[in-house]
Amino acid sequence: MIGIFDSGYGGLTILNHIRQHLPQYDYLYLGDNARAPYGTRSFDVIYEYTLQAVNYLHQQGCNLIILACNTASAKALRTIQQRNINPDELRVLGVIRPTVEVVPQRTRTKHIGVLATPGTVASESYVIELLKQDPTLTITQQACPMWVPLIESGEHLGDGANYFVEKYLTDLLSRDSLIDTLILGCTHYPLLQSKIETFIASTNRRISIISQGEIVANSLVDYLQRHPEIVARISASSPSRSGGCLYLTTESAKKFEESASLFLAEPIRAQHIEL
16 A cells, blocks of 8 residues: 655645556555645654654555655655665655656756745755756745645635736746746645746746656656565555545545545545544
8 A cells, every 4th residue: 555645635636646657556645734734844843743644654554655745755754764764664755856857858948946835945955856966957946835825725726826826936037037947846736837837928938847746656657667575565555456545634534525626536535533
């Protein structure tokens, strides 16, 4: 069984793509909605919350866990991998490295823009990982603190969201007019992608937008092909082998079911848990 963790709902965009590519496994999705958003919290708090979630998912039988949250991937993944898990029993992967690995093939100018939460921006994880791919890249980050609240309140489709889309993109592009590749560094942001594309089109710029769902799913398929021992473990813990998913939340199960409809094209049933 594969565990998918996010601080809230954004990881559902990752789950969708992974299930499409790997329907032969069972999934357990955990959203720590009661303590979201993670984007403005400290390193220590995010590490502690993420570790609690990882331990819970492992106890439920997940042998592979995806941190489908950029903030958790940025601030907790490396420490958890180094300190807290036995890789012979559990693998924990993030979403940042697969995302940056595709950038060198997408950019012409080598000027990259990163749109992310304040926590991800402050961690500079994208900067670090992008420069590992190509040290000649120029990277400009933009924190977008209002985007997640707009999405989770269901206001992202309205005209009011246009102001904050235009504000953050204008701020970013005014600092580097040569940006030709834009990373949506939060799993919520694909829900704003149409507005982002509309604004970029209005500027007459040619900018490639990198959204994470398909990229992370393809990367996971490749990872499992290279690690048959992990495939054996998750297959053994996926009795139905039907791509089914159980949804867990630290918030109200009813509220999760209602809000998840923004991200999923099917009705779901959720369960409340305590971490």
